[in-house]
Amino acid sequence: xxxxxxxxxxxxxxxxxxxxxxxxxxxxxxxxxxxxxxxxxxxxxxxxxxxxxxxxxxxxxxxxxxxxxxxxxxxxxxxxxxxxxxxxxxxxxxxxxxxxxxxxxxxxxxxxxxxxxxxxxxxxxxxxxxxxxxxxxxxxxxxxxxxxxxxxxxxxxxxxxxxxxxxxxxxxxxxxxxxxxxxxxxxxxxxxxxxxxxxxxxxxxxxxxxxxxxxxxxxxxxxxxxxxxxxxxxxxxxxxxxxxxxxxxxxxxxxxxxxxxxxxxxxxxxxxxxxxxxxxxxxxxxxxxxxxxxxxxxxxxxxxxxxxxxxxxxxxxxxxxxxxxxxxxxxxxxxxxxxxxxxxxxxxxxxxxxxxxxxxxxxxxxxxxxxxxxxxxxxxxxxxxxxxxxxxxxxxxxxxxxxxxxxxxxxxxxxxxxxxxxxxxxxxxxxxxxxxxxxxxxxxxxx
Numbered sequence: 001x002x003x004x005x006x007x008x009x010x011x012x013x014x015x016x017x018x019x020x021x022x023x024x025x026x027x028x029x030x031x032x033x034x035x036x037x038x039x040x041x042x043x044x045x046x047x048x049x050x051x052x053x054x055x056x057x058x059x060x061x062x063x064x065x066x067x068x069x070x071x072x073x074x075x076x077x078x079x080x081x082x083x084x085x086x087x088x089x090x091x092x093x094x095x096x097x098x099x100x101x102x103x104x105x106x107x108x109x110x111x112x113x114x115x116x117x118x119x120x121x122x123x124x125x126x127x128x129x130x131x132x133x134x135x136x137x138x139x140x141x142x143x144x145x146x147x148x149x150x151x152x153x154x155x156x157x158x159x160x161x162x163x164x165x166x167x168x169x170x171x172x173x174x175x176x177x178x179x180x181x182x183x184x185x186x187x188x189x190x191x192x193x194x195x196x197x198x199x200x201x202x203x204x205x206x207x208x209x210x211x212x213x214x215x216x217x218x219x220x221x222x223x224x225x226x227x228x229x230x231x232x233x234x235x236x237x238x239x240x241x242x243x244x245x246x247x248x249x250x251x252x253x254x255x256x257x258x259x260x261x262x263x264x265x266x267x268x269x270x271x272x273x274x275x276x277x278x279x280x281x282x283x284x285x286x287x288x289x290x291x292x293x294x295x296x297x298x299x300x301x302x303x304x305x306x307x308x309x310x311x312x313x314x315x316x317x318x319x320x321x322x323x324x325x326x327x328x329x330x331x332x333x334x335x336x337x338x339x340x341x342x343x344x345x346x347x348x349x350x351x352x353x354x355x356x357x358x359x360x361x362x363x364x365x366x367x368x369x370x371x372x373x374x375x376x377x378x379x380x381x382x383x384x385x386x387x388x389x390x391x392x393x394x395x396x397x398x399x400x401x402x403x404x405x406x407x408x409x410x411x412x413x414x415x416x417x418x419x420x421x422x423x424x425x426x427x428x429x430x431x432x433x434x435x436x437x438x439x440x441x442x443x444x445x446x447x
Contacts (some may be wrong), residue, residue, distance in 0.1 A: 005160035015081035025163035055338025068339030106301035109294035138212025167299035193218035234368035255322030264384030280308035291347035291431030297336035354422035
């Protein structure tokens, strides 16, 4: 009989104690994944994977070590524990390492309210192939589209975390996705763009035809793309790419960067970092959303909080170790895999939406750049200097004129974030909900 994930974590902790560990935590993860890829009308790839992975972290005082394996036999678990204890005895001391105190642990969470796992059965490979072919057919129905790459995927994952401090808990989640990349033209005139959707529950997925049509529409809009002007202009980040700006901010306020003193935001706690009226909210309890979870990677209860309130930075993103190093409490943001210690990470994020549509922002900007795609990234984590390759559409007098490519957008994140003007077009189902954003006075390098 196959052991449950809970039984596996219990076995790992028992083995750690017998091997001499002073304290330990254990994780067991099981998962299945199915994916189908269609290219040029033919089945390009069909994959299915399944497996179980276990991980163990042991602590000897303030020394710690992590080990993991995909074999769950009793002999392997015993060997893992002995190896981990031996490694921990030789590891350097970390004064911030350690498990949560029992009174910090999550209790009585409501998994049903989060509704993270689709109760339906795993789709067949044939059903996924049919959906991918529907995306392909819808895109190819648009005149000018010469090739389509379509994909459909499904996954189910279950995890259980337990520790010698008394914590024990687990949850599962599912994911369904559909995407398509459409091509037009050839050689140096080839253009491509994509559309894709993903949900925790298959019933919430939009239709495959609409995804294919949108991929084709976006690709055909790129025909005739040229380099834009060089100069200083306003830029609208389309909702598809606007979340990247907030991602840079979240990286800057991550406890690991702050503890190292290597972040451009290290002196900004309690200061204005976004325009007044804008807040950045983390809410890990949104139902049917991929970034939701009842507890973090150290067993602490997750909670809704304002990371930025009315434009003012209220706190860092912390796990136990970075919190201890900074003399602060964990914000229950620990994330981890089976083979590594916890580290800080955010889940669901919301930026306050504005009262304007994206078209309103384009009208306000006058002449400038609408960015719909970005490539590459040169971000100085210490200074916040920002430079990214981009493509999109040139705007003249508030009206979209023509597609552009091969340009670079540059500025400084600290200054840029203080000047953002949000639209109201964030998509409700995303884990990170950020609307289109207008920023004035950006440096563009094009033709």
